[in-house]
Amino acid sequence: MSQIDRRTLLKAGGALAAVALTSCSDTKAATAGPDGLTAAAPDWAGFTKGLTGKLYRPGETGYAAAHQVFNPRFDSIQPAGVVRISTVDDVRESILFARKNKLVCVPKGGGHSYVGGSTVSNGLVVDVGSARGISYASGAVTIGAGAKLYDVHAFLDKYGQSIPTGTCPTVGIAGLTLGGGMGIHTRTYGLTHDRLISLQLVTADGVFKTVSATQEPELFWALRGGGGGNLGIVTSFKIATIPANKLGFFRLTWTEAQAAAVVRGWQRFAHEAPSTAWGNLHIDAQSNGTLSIHILGVSITGSAAAAAAQVESFVGAKATTRSVTVKTHMEAVRYLGGGTTSPRTGFLAGSDVLRGPMDAATINGVLGAVKTAARAKVPAAAIFDPLGGQAAKEPAAGTAWPWRSALGVIQWYCGTAAHPTSAQLAAAQKFVTAGHHAVTKASAGGYVNYVEAGRSVNSYYGAKLGRLQAAKKKYDSTNFFRTSYTLS
Ligand SMILES: Cc1cc2nc3c(=O)[nH]c(=O)nc-3n(C[C@H](O)[C@H](O)[C@H](O)COP(=O)(O)OP(=O)(O)OC[C@H]3O[C@@H](n4cnc5c(N)ncnc54)[C@H](O)[C@@H]3O)c2cc1C
Missing domain, CATH: 3.30.465.10 (Uridine Diphospho-n-acetylenolpyruvylglucosamine Reductase; domain 3)
Incomplete structure (x- = not known):
């Protein structure tokens, strides 16, 4: 979206927000009957009016x-x-x-x-x-x-x-x-x-x-x-x-040979670090067939240098490269987001929620999945986000989010062309499937915001599924909001 479009919408948004807060009563009921009252073609002109x-x-x-949506793959x-x-x-x-x-x-x-x-x-x-x-x-x-x-x-x-x-x-x-x-x-x-x-x-x-x-x-x-x-x-x-x-940031890299130790170290960090520290681990396939490994971390109120040192001690090795910086709130927002906007991007991705730390065989399986993609020149990445801290302290029954006790979420991400060929899509899907396969023993399900095709919708809801289905029946009794990706 251009900046001019953005400004126009911002203006329009002010008007709508006011309407949203004041013009509707909570009790104004539908005037139409149930589904299927008419077999005639939709009256689009009447609707527009x-x-x-x-x-x-x-x-x-x-x-x-x-x-259009963000991913051009869906333009068709x-x-x-x-x-x-x-x-x-x-x-x-x-x-x-x-x-x-x-x-x-x-x-x-x-x-x-x-x-x-x-x-x-x-x-x-x-x-x-x-x-x-x-x-x-x-x-x-x-x-x-x-x-x-x-x-x-x-x-x-x-x-x-x-x-x-x-x-x-x-x-x-x-x-x-x-x-x-x-x-x-x-x-x-x-x-x-x-x-x-x-x-x-x-x-x-x-x-x-x-x-x-x-x-x-x-x-x-x-x-x-x-x-x-x-x-x-x-x-x-x-x-x-x-x-x-202000936030303290650290970025640590290691060699491919240290990858398994870094995954183990990240798992300890996700489990034991103070709740003011956060770090996500990236294992990225390189076009020369190697893996690049880094952890990007933040200390919300404490020292980023101390958080980085804790990561290194959990990994059991000093990082190959290490940077520590302090950023204002907006510098941090732009740094993490790669700027103020994001161009439309082709990708295919999925996720697994980690119940707890992965064992050595599972870690090897994860590294193997990314390595196989690297060798095939597929731009794949396994990205690990920690949970824990306040996310775990919120009352388990308080919301429909099902993963309070989980260690973190792995995202299996693969960049694609804007309009990929079926071979490119198949290669990307092969990586995501290999990732799922590698962590079968450790996975509790998937993160619904990383929803993927061909996966059971129920796998995003864990122990919350039954109560969510009851809410769906109560508030959408005719299953009006119905696609391949919705609750039923
Ligand atoms: C580049 C990128 C980076 C991301 N980074 C993160 C991240 O750091 N952390 C994270 O948690 N997630 C992240 N996500 C995932 C993101 O949270 C989900 O894709 C999210 O659903 C996107 O919301 P949206 O409104 O942009 O998308 P949409 O495609 O508009 O909506 C997503 C779903 O919500 C529904 N929906 C949209 N608007 C409404 C509404 N007003 N009322 C009810 N339902 C609605 C849609 O029908 C659709 O099912 C990222 C995704 C991308 C593509």
């Missing part, structure tokens, strides 16, 4: 941009319509139109779903991207569901505040929060969704609701970690903020 926002249909100017998916909403009423009208016409309906926030989950062939995309107004008062930020992470951080920085998020500047607050939200602050302050105070959404029956610990608590529980696209279209989030302090 009822919208304040804009509908894009195939062949129309603007459709090509409107139907052609929705029957994309609504760029301007008001909460647009969200409700879209849901009712889709119900009436039996169209699959998917919400779209930042568009970064790993499987293109925010677009759908022949269905209706409800793009909340213009709902990006943000306001702050008394330790809480209210964020329109269309806001992107960089915008949230830049806004909050003016108040000396932040929230725990992931790192990519263009990831949407919506998908990130609904599925969890892991990043450098996870061990100190919990995941993004752990700090949710309330949110507003339109459910499958077209009803606008505010949900919190005291209003519709079961829906609030399910929306915290249950994943986007399942239970309604969220229009805004209210999140408790954290201080935007």
Whole structure:
């Protein structure tokens, strides 16, 4: 998205956020009946007239941009319509139109779903991207569901505040929060969704609701970690903020020969380090067939040098290269995000949640999977993010996030061309499958924000599955929000 487009949307977002907070009553009910009342072709013209926002249909100017998501691999998916909403009423009208016409309906926030989950062939995309107004008062930020992470951080920085998020500047607050939200602050302050105070959404029956610990608590529980696209279209989030302090960073590299020791050392660090320290481990396939190994770490309040020394002692070897720096909040946001925006990128990825430390054979299997990819010149990486700390201290039953006691999450990531050939896709999938295979014994499931094709949806929910399915039945009794990646 260009900076001009971004500014335009920011302006529009202010208007929508105000509407989102004031114009809808929690009790306004749907006016349409159940699915399938009409067999006639959808009345797109009538639908457009009822919208304040804009509908894009195939062949129309603007459709090509409107139907794109972050990963160009999904450009071939052609929705029957994309609504760029301007008001909460647009969200409700879209849901009712889709119900009436039996169209699959998917919400779209930042568009970064790993499987293109925010677009759908022949269905209706409800793009909340213009709902990006943000306001702050008394330790809480209210964020329109269309806001992107960089915008949230830049806004909050003016108040000396932040929230725990992931790192990519263009990831949407919506998908990130609904599925969890892991990043450098996870061990100190919990995941993004752990700090949710309330949110507003339109459910499958077209009803606008505010949900919190005291209003519709079961829906609030399910929306915290249950994943986007399942239970309604969220229009805004209210999140408790954290201080935007300076952060100490360290970056340590080792040789390929030390890789197994580094994985063991990272596992100890994830288990034993103070909750103010965080570090993620990257094992990257190089085009010359070798592996590069590094740990990027942060000390939230303590000394980054001390945290780096602790990592080295757990690895049992000094790093080959070592850098330690201090960054302001916004320097850190830009450093981690690679700037203020992120270009559309082709990739295929998946994940495993580690129950606990991997044994030697499993570690060898992980290294073998990346090495095989390196030898085949496949740009693969295994990226390990720690959990623990505050993420583990939150009450286990408090939210739908199922992985409180886990050690961390491995992401199997493979870059691809924007429009990869089937051979490139097959090579990337082969790496992801090899990664899963390597950690079968150690894996508890997957992280729903790293959702992948061909995997059981249930594997993202662990012990929370039954309660989530009950919430889905209660709040979406006709299974209106239904794709290959939703709860059922
Ligand atoms: C480059 C990149 C970096 C990432 N880094 C991190 C990271 O550091 N930490 C981390 O935890 N995750 C990370 N992720 C994963 C990211 O959190 C998920 O992909 C997330 O779902 C993206 O949200 P989105 O709004 O951008 O995507 P979308 O594709 O718009 O939405 C994702 C899902 O949520 C649904 N959804 C979207 N908007 C709404 C809404 N308003 N109401 C209800 N449902 C909605 C969609 O239908 C879809 O199913 C990263 C992803 C990418 C591509």
